[in-house]
Amino acid sequence: MTRATPRNAVSSQTVLDTALTLFAERGYHGTALSQIAEALEVRTPSLYNHMTSKQELLQTIVEATVRGVLADFRQATQGRTEPIDRLFHAVLVYARRHATHRREAIVVNRDTSSLEEPFRSQMQALRREHEHALRQIISDGVAAGRFTVDSPALASFAIRELCVSIARWYQDDGPIGPDQVAREYTEFALSIVGVGKR
Amino acid sequence: MTRATPRNAVSSQTVLDTALTLFAERGYHGTALSQIAEALEVRTPSLYNHMTSKQELLQTIVEATVRGVLADFRQATQGRTEPIDRLFHAVLVYARRHATHRREAIVVNRDTSSLEEPFRSQMQALRREHEHALRQIISDGVAAGRFTVDSPALASFAIRELCVSIARWYQDDGPIGPDQVAREYTEFALSIVGVGKR
DNA sequence: CCAGCTAGCTAACGCTCGTAAGTTTCGCTT
DNA sequence: AAGCGAAACTTACGAGCGTTAGCTAGCTGG
Numbered sequence: 126m127t128r129a130t131p132r133n134a135v136s137s138q139t140v141l142d143t144a145l146t147l148f149a150e151r152g153y154h155g156t157a158l159s160q161i162a163e164a165l166e167v168r169t170p171s172l173y174n175h176m177t178s179k180q181e182l183l184q185t186i187v188e189a190t191v192r193g194v195l196a197d198f199r200q201a202t203q204g205r206t207e208p209i210d211r212l213f214h215a216v217l218v219y220a221r222r223h224a225t226h227r228r229e230a231i232v233v234n235r236d237t238s239s240l241e242e243p244f245r246s247q248m249q250a251l252r253r254e255h256e257h258a259l260r261q262i263i264s265d266g267v268a269a270g271r272f273t274v275d276s277p278a279l280a281s282f283a284i285r286e287l288c289v290s291i292a293r294w295y296q297d298d299g300p301i302g303p304d305q306v307a308r309e310y311t312e313f314a315l316s317i318v319g320v321g322k323r
Numbered sequence: 324m325t326r327a328t329p330r331n332a333v334s335s336q337t338v339l340d341t342a343l344t345l346f347a348e349r350g351y352h353g354t355a356l357s358q359i360a361e362a363l364e365v366r367t368p369s370l371y372n373h374m375t376s377k378q379e380l381l382q383t384i385v386e387a388t389v390r391g392v393l394a395d396f397r398q399a400t401q402g403r404t405e406p407i408d409r410l411f412h413a414v415l416v417y418a419r420r421h422a423t424h425r426r427e428a429i430v431v432n433r434d435t436s437s438l439e440e441p442f443r444s445q446m447q448a449l450r451r452e453h454e455h456a457l458r459q460i461i462s463d464g465v466a467a468g469r470f471t472v473d474s475p476a477l478a479s480f481a482i483r484e485l486c487v488s489i490a491r492w493y494q495d496d497g498p499i500g501p502d503q504v505a506r507e508y509t510e511f512a513l514s515i516v517g518v519g520k521r
Numbered sequence: 522c523c524a525g526c527t528a529g530c531t532a533a534c535g536c537t538c539g540t541a542a543g544t545t546t547c548g549c550t551t
Numbered sequence: 552a553a554g555c556g557a558a559a560c561t562t563a564c565g566a567g568c569g570t571t572a573g574c575t576a577g578c579t580g581g
Contacts, residue, residue, distance in 0.1 A: 135558085135559090150436070151436060151437075152352060152353075152433075152436070152437075153353075154350060154352035154353040155351075155352040155436070155437060157538065157539085158539065158540090159537085159538080167558095167559075167560095168559075168561080169539085169540090170539095170540075170541080170542095170559090170560080170562095171559055173541085174557075174559075175558090178539080178540080179538095179539065235350070235433055236350075238348070238350070238353070239349075239350075239353060275507060276507065279504075279507055280511075282488065282492050283485055283488065286484065286485065286488030286491065287481055287484065287488075290480065290484030290488070293484065294480050306477075309473060309474065309477055310477075310481065313478070313515045316514040316517070317511045317514055319514070333528085333529090355568065355569085356568080356570090357567085357568085357569095365528095365530095366530065367568095367569085367570090368529090368530080368531085368532095368570080368571080369530075371570075371571085372527075372528050372529075373528090376569080376570080377569065377570095
């Protein structure tokens with residue numbers, strides 16, 4: 126049975142959450158399990174009651190995040206056919222996620238290279254799916270005469286990295302909420318492909 | 324005296340260059356001195372004939388890069404007074420640098436947190452100088468009615484990260500040169516602050 | 522041709538890391 | 552009240568890290 130009133134609130138969840146915070150702060154290789162343990166006020170080997178390895182922590186974080194991004198994208202674009210509409214909502218949820226899931230975004234973008242094979246390649250394939258889907262929207266929009274941009278590939282890269290960058294400065298306790306940031310950045314994205322304010 | 328025909332072409336320069344490549348690939352903490360040595364076909368302790376510590380390698384890379392960015396900025400903006408003109412040239416050189424100095428940009432943006440104090444704080448102060456100078460151009464442009472943007476701070480963040488992101492996908496042997504990338508990204512930046520193509 | 526310096530080498534250090542094994546504590550169930 | 556099981560603990564391991572010390576080969580300048 127799981128303890129009703131545990132002496133300390135340590136669980137798979139809290140270990141993962143603490144790892145997430147520290148990985149985002151100092152990187153995967155820059156974070157020692159002893160630091161995670163210390164943050165939880167526990168000895169290092171006790172962590173193994175809630176996980177199987179340090180690498181597994183990273184894999185859990187990356188997989189959940191990458192799958193979340195794809196799920197967001199599908200939900201945001203399904204049923205929409207107009208390129209401007211599709212791009213607007215695809216960017217909106219992607220930008221928003223980087224304000225609400227800052228730590229995850231930072232870890233995925235910095236430490237994917239620390240994933241062991243073949244997991245790393247699998248995750249990269251999933252990321253490419255999102256990458257290509259977004260580029261496709263832009264290409265379609267250019268073909269339909271809705272967007273004005275020299276290179277859809279360049280614009281796609283620019284827009285994605287623009288959203289990712291939110292994770293690097295956004296502060297939860299700041300004066301501006303996730304929805305507001307997402308809307309402003311979506312405006313930036315649309316202006317990149319030559320769509321003025323509506 | 325320096326050897327005229329060294330057995331192997333190992334020097335402070337080549338050590339730094341190899342470190343730069345590996346740091347960019349795997350991160351500072353993810354790179355072992357033994358890997359740098361292996362790439363140079365030399366045993367690990369031999370590196371100490373050309374450097375004083377691993378940390379020093381990182382410091383050299385970061386300092387040169389950050390100072391380079393500031394020097395670029397000053398040269399590009401001096402003598403220019405028109406906000407559009409100032410922003411155009413400031414972004415152009417900044418974007419260009421991220422195509423020509425990819426590895427440096429990646430290391431600075433990922434591993435500044437691995438710098439030891441007080442060096443880390445000094446470098447952050449220098450980076451803030453560039454940050455503030457760029458934001459000032461945007462604020463001035465908004466005040467002068469040249470730019471249309473809700474928040475100069477947000478736009479400044481977006482434009483800087485946009486340039487930084489070039490380092491993450493640009494390939495020297497690709498079909499597109501540094502000047503061309505820089506020009507296209509500068510167009511993106513100007514469209515973010517509401518300046519259409521000229 | 523020899524002295525000296527540069528830059529390589531081997532060996533070894535102290536430390537920290539991730540992980541394993543086995544033991545102890547203690548609340549909940551029966 | 553007993554005892555089971557979860558989750559903490561201590562101890563220890565082997566590997567790898569950055570770095571130091573001391574030795575050696577060989578080119579270079581005199």
